Amino acid sequence: MPFALEARDLVKRYPGVLAVDGVSFGVPDGVCFGLLGPNGAGKTTTVEIIEGVTPATSGEVLYRGEPAGSRFREETGIQFQATALQDYITVRETLDMFRKLYDRRADLDAVIDACSLGDLLDRDNRKLSGGQRQRLFLAVALVNRPRIVFLDEPTTGLDPQARRNFWDLVKRIRKEGTTIILTTHYMDEAQVLCDEIAIMDHGRIIAQGTPDELLRSRYPGLIIEVPQKDVIDDLAALEHRVLDEAGVVEIVASDVSKALADLGPAVRTLNHIKIRQPTLEDLFLDLTGHSLRP
Amino acid sequence: MKTLSRIYAIFVARNREFLRDRGTLAWNIVLPVLLVGGLAAVFAGDGRDQYTVGVLQAAGTEIAREAHPFLQTRYVEFVPMADNAAALRKVERHQLDLLVALGDPVRYWVNPDSPRGYFIERVLLQSGSDAAIVREDVTGDPIRYVDWVLPGILGMNMMFSCLFGVGYVVVRYRKNGFLKRLRATPLKPAEFIVAQVLSRLLLILAITAFVYTGTHLLLDTRMDGSYALLLLITVAGAVSLVSLGLLIAARVNSEELAGGLLNMITWPMMILSGVWFSLESAGPLVQKIAGMLPLTHVLDAARAVMLDGAAFADVWHHLAWLAVMSAAFLAIGALIFRWTPG
Numbered sequence: 001m002p003f004a005l006e007a008r009d010l011v012k013r014y015p016g017v018l019a020v021d022g023v024s025f026g027v028p029d030g031v032c033f034g035l036l037g038p039n040g041a042g043k044t045t046t047v048e049i050i051e052g053v054t055p056a057t058s059g060e061v062l063y064r065g066e067p068a069g070s071r072f073r074e075e076t077g078i079q080f081q082a083t084a085l086q087d088y089i090t091v092r093e094t095l096d097m098f099r100k101l102y103d104r105r106a107d108l109d110a111v112i113d114a115c116s117l118g119d120l121l122d123r124d125n126r127k128l129s130g131g132q133r134q135r136l137f138l139a140v141a142l143v144n145r146p147r148i149v150f151l152d153e154p155t156t157g158l159d160p161q162a163r164r165n166f167w168d169l170v171k172r173i174r175k176e177g178t179t180i181i182l183t184t185h186y187m188d189e190a191q192v193l194c195d196e197i198a199i200m201d202h203g204r205i206i207a208q209g210t211p212d213e214l215l216r217s218r219y220p221g222l223i224i225e226v227p228q229k230d231v232i233d234d235l236a237a238l239e240h241r242v243l244d245e246a247g248v249v250e251i252v253a254s255d256v257s258k259a260l261a262d263l264g265p266a267v268r269t270l271n272h273i274k275i276r277q278p279t280l281e282d283l284f285l286d287l288t289g290h291s292l293r294p
Numbered sequence: 295m296k297t298l299s300r301i302y303a304i305f306v307a308r309n310r311e312f313l314r315d316r317g318t319l320a321w322n323i324v325l326p327v328l329l330v331g332g333l334a335a336v337f338a339g340d341g342r343d344q345y346t347v348g349v350l351q352a353a354g355t356e357i358a359r360e361a362h363p364f365l366q367t368r369y370v371e372f373v374p375m376a377d378n379a380a381a382l383r384k385v386e387r388h389q390l391d392l393l394v395a396l397g398d399p400v401r402y403w404v405n406p407d408s409p410r411g412y413f414i415e416r417v418l419l420q421s422g423s424d425a426a427i428v429r430e431d432v433t434g435d436p437i438r439y440v441d442w443v444l445p446g447i448l449g450m451n452m453m454f455s456c457l458f459g460v461g462y463v464v465v466r467y468r469k470n471g472f473l474k475r476l477r478a479t480p481l482k483p484a485e486f487i488v489a490q491v492l493s494r495l496l497l498i499l500a501i502t503a504f505v506y507t508g509t510h511l512l513l514d515t516r517m518d519g520s521y522a523l524l525l526l527i528t529v530a531g532a533v534s535l536v537s538l539g540l541l542i543a544a545r546v547n548s549e550e551l552a553g554g555l556l557n558m559i560t561w562p563m564m565i566l567s568g569v570w571f572s573l574e575s576a577g578p579l580v581q582k583i584a585g586m587l588p589l590t591h592v593l594d595a596a597r598a599v600m601l602d603g604a605a606f607a608d609v610w611h612h613l614a615w616l617a618v619m620s621a622a623f624l625a626i627g628a629l630i631f632r633w634t635p636g
Contacts, residue, residue, distance in 0.1 A: 053478060053634060080471060083470070084475075093310065098303075101304075102480060
């Protein structure tokens with residue numbers, strides 16, 4: 001099956017910095033593809049090259065098998081990470097203006113409804129809250145009935161409730177068959193929304209696959225967390241992997257019973273242990289070096 | 295059709311943004327009204343503080359001061375004049391206090407309605423020359439300073455509004471990412487630019503017409519020519535100035551730099567384009583530089599129509615110049631236009 005979108009060997013070099021270093025991936029139609037990575041990993045640059053906003057130093061972007069051109073522009077919707085709208089213009093006027101820039105035009109009422117903007121239509125863009133702005137940006141990205149939607153860190157700065165509402169919205173769009181490319185550094189967001197992910201660091205993709213595949217290959221079992229202060233013996237003797245993180249020792253256990261038996265003599269008590277499924281957060285921290293870079 | 299629809303969408307949104315920004319809108323109207331009113335009050339006369347005498351002689355020659363004792367009078371500005379008809383018109387309009395042609399006899403033209411003409415005529419007659427002298431009368435209403443300066447102030451307001459109103463806004467759009475957002479749509483640079491030109495053109499025409507009408511009614515300013523031609527000059531001028539603003543804003547990322555560049559462009563025009571005072575007696579280099587500035591052509595053409603009743607044939611070269619400049623500014627602007635900060 002040809003990809004809806006394909007990036008081939010993208011390179012972006014700024015003076016003294018290699019921001020994107022040979023990134024390639026393909027996105028099948030109808031999936032939600034997540035591009036993850038710490039801040040400064042090159043996600044936004046990669047996505048902006050694909051969107052046609054930033055020129056690549058080398059490499060190519062194919063849309064449905066052809067070099068991305070005017071058809072791509074007509075059929076994509078983009079929500080940028082940092083952008084602004086005109087002052088003194090209302091939500092309805094903003095949507096109407098952007099809609100008129102396209103030949104493909106969505107039913108505006110449906111977009112307004114989907115993004116819950118009904119009560120805000122006559123409000124000046126300047127008077128929107130963070131969550132309301134994000135919903136408007138998403139609505140702007142949907143005014144042309146896009147076949148692909150790019151969402152660049154769409155929930156950064158939103159409160160937990162606004163984030164969850166936004167996720168519901170994205171799921172609804174995804175259900176309608178729209179392909180979604182999501183960049184985020186929130187692993188829970190990727191886990192909830194993405195069918196497939198690629199993790200970037202230092203301008204390269206360091207892991208790619210479905211979240212399940214990636215987690216299974218890296219963590220063949222559950223994770224046992226033990227507070228570091230309870231550890232009285234050297235855990236390195238155990239056959240399990242140890243991940244130090246914020247005063248907690250994490251042990252990846254393929255056989256939990258055996259792991260607990262081995263762990264017993266090495267800790268003061270088992271009363272404070274936690275056993276949980278591995279998450280993308282674990283994978284991300286593991287792959288990118290255990291710390292979220294600012 | 296698609297192009298028109300996109301241009302129209304951007305045009306409408308920009309108009310709304312401008313018209314709803316009440317502070318800026320009010321300033322665009324209030325500033326020229328205050329300036330014209332203030333100047334009319336301050337320069338209730340003709341705004342000149344020394345006598346001006348035209349000396350008819352061949353083009354490009356220096357005034358030979360030793361030829362007649364009158365030409366040695368202090369505190370009188372003697373301006374060489376080659377065009378007889380133009381010089382007489384200036385006497386008619388009280389722009390020249392007196393016109394003199396040396397020879398035998400010496401001939402001079404004076405406007406009997408001009409008090410300044412009366413005084414300088416006395417000086418001429420008592421300058422101590424024995425040469426025969428012949429007086430000719432020229433009549434006509436004076437051009438007040440306010441008549442002369444009105445096109446200058448309207449032109450200056452238009453210049454600021456076109457250059458800053460477009461240049462600054464485009465740089466701000468680029469800096470805050472609005473242009474990047476537009477870049478991700480099928481909108482083309484030329485469409486965006488045309489929409490900006492049209493929007494500013496419409497708004498500046500409305501404001502200029504409003505201020506002109508108000509001033510005209512209030513101060514009964516002079517209008518000897520055709521309003522249609524004046525409108526054409528205003529349109530050509532506004533387009534060239536907006537285009538220049540777009541050219542300056544085509545790649546700049548910072549409002550500070552844009553402000554500096556726009557000042558660098560507007561100040562020479564303020565001084566050299568004849569907003570406040572005539573440059574007729576300025577040196578040839580200054581005249582040459584002034585001739586390269588769009589505002590000079592706007593003001594020369596507008597004054598010719600308003601004060602001298604000039605027709606299209608008299609000002610077409612100014613319009614052609616403005617059209618050429620607009621085309622060049624727009625073409626280069628569209629070519630080097632950048633949506634995102636580099």
